[in-house]
Amino acid sequence: MEQSTRLWTKDFIGISLSNFFLFMTFYFLLVSLPVLVIQQFGSSKTEAGLITTVFLFSAILIRPLAGYAIEKLGYKKIFITSLVIFLGSSTLYFFAETMVTLLVVRFLHGIGFGMATTAAGGIVATIIPKSRSGEGMGYFIMSASMAMVLGPFIGLTAIQQGDPTVLYSISVLCSLLALITGLIIRFPVIDAMETVRSDFRFQNFFATAAIPIAIVGAFFAIVYSGILSFVSVYAKEIGLIEVSSFFFVVYAVVLLLSRPFTGKWFDLYGPNVIIYPAIVVFAIGMYVLSGSHTAVGFLISAALIGIGYGTIFPSLQTIAIQKVAPSKKGMATATFLSIFDIGIGFGSFIVGMIVAEVGFRSFYLSSSLYVLAGIIVYFVLHSRKQNAQKTKQEVSV
Structure with missing residues (x-):
């Protein structure tokens, strides 16, 4: 054991x-x-x-x-x-x-x-x-x-x-x-390889059970792309270019320190206990980023985003993989990452146009509300169905 x-x-x-x-x-x-x-x-x-x-x-x-x-x-x-x-x-x-x-x-x-x-x-x-x-x-x-x-x-x-x-x-x-x-x-050896069909059907290339949670991941990826692509440009605009290189360092350090706890809590209490608070923390991080005027505020936002988004992403990918049979884990990973990357690519394009119109501060401020709306997206596409299945199982017992 x-x-x-x-x-x-x-x-x-x-x-x-x-x-x-x-x-x-x-x-x-x-x-x-x-x-x-x-x-x-x-x-x-x-x-x-x-x-x-x-x-x-x-x-x-x-x-x-x-x-x-x-x-x-x-x-x-x-x-x-x-x-x-x-x-x-x-x-x-x-x-x-x-x-x-x-x-x-x-x-x-x-x-x-x-x-x-x-x-x-x-x-x-x-x-x-x-x-x-x-x-x-x-x-x-x-x-x-x-x-x-x-x-x-x-x-x-x-x-x-x-x-x-x-x-x-x-x-x-x-x-x-x-x-x-x-x-x-x-x-690892895939036990059920003989069950794979050779014809070109949608379910042979995409794990349909993983698509809803992958859409949730893409939803958050749109905002995260605005951080990956533009946080250094934003730092230069607000006069903090000298600390911009430390943004992802703080992000990674906080992620490293929090990972032993968040991962174990996911396994002990389930994804909802982890994901809902992480969404709120991610939103707060975006709000702090939008109002940053000092290096301290800028790096605090990095820490909050590290805890929030850094917890959301692996949790969603874990859910996607848990939804399929062992032989389908590779396909579930492919489905999740493909849809997630579409969110990153689409987000980079859209964010660039939005920032050109409203500026970085307004974009990051509105992004905090967008992230909070992710609570509804997660609930509708995953949490509600999970709760319904759990209730059904309890009734049948």
Whole structure:
């Protein structure tokens, strides 16, 4: 019994490290490549934005296919193949001498990333003890959160060297480490692969049970995209550019400190006890951010958003995975992340237009009300149905 409830196994550590290096590559290229293409190719800011759009588009496109392939071929073949594609794409950056070839490489890189993160989410959901699913998924997703702090720092530092070779070398190194740490995993076996149909039906590519909670995730992702894309610009506007780099550091530290408690509470008391307060804290964080005039207020908002959103996201992904059979966990991960990424991509576009009209303070202030409205969205799409099922089960007993 003790063995079956262990969380920090070699396999869990391996998949978490592999996920960390995947997201390290993603985040430091996210902040550095747009700067590079403007300097090296003389591209416009709009063209530079395509660097991220093409990457996310291919990742979103491949995820449903990856979820389907996992059920057909198993986790090991898909995960290792995806890591090889990811590593191979990283080496191709050295040969991208035009904007067009760079976009082709980004498309291929996004395919590897989409496949790998889909498989990784399914693998970790399978190897985590069921009684510790909330805690385990929280720690796993925290590996991406740590990369979100270190990645941009490394990317911006590397780009200051003025040599793209340094940047591309780091990409290859991180991709290689993702592959090496991925190879130490004992991959779970899908028992029900023979039940997978070969025809192209919607349910063969999307876990329909996970779609409602994925929509909830996309709802919050729209606001979060406004933080990822514009918080540093906002900091410069309000005269706090010198502390902007610490925003995600505080975010990650608070997330790290809170994770042991929030994950265990999820497993002990259920998602509602965690998610409803987290939504409120997230909304308060957005309100504080909108009124920040000092470094203290700015960083307090980072801490509140770290506790709030940093708890919401892994909790929602855990719910998505819990809603399906063990053989469908890879597909549930693909469904959740695909819809979530659509929220991030759509949000970045919409937020840019809104900010141009009303300004950052008004946007972040209204975002606090938008986040609070997420209580209703979560209740309608998940909590109400969960309560109804629980009542039905109690009556039948």
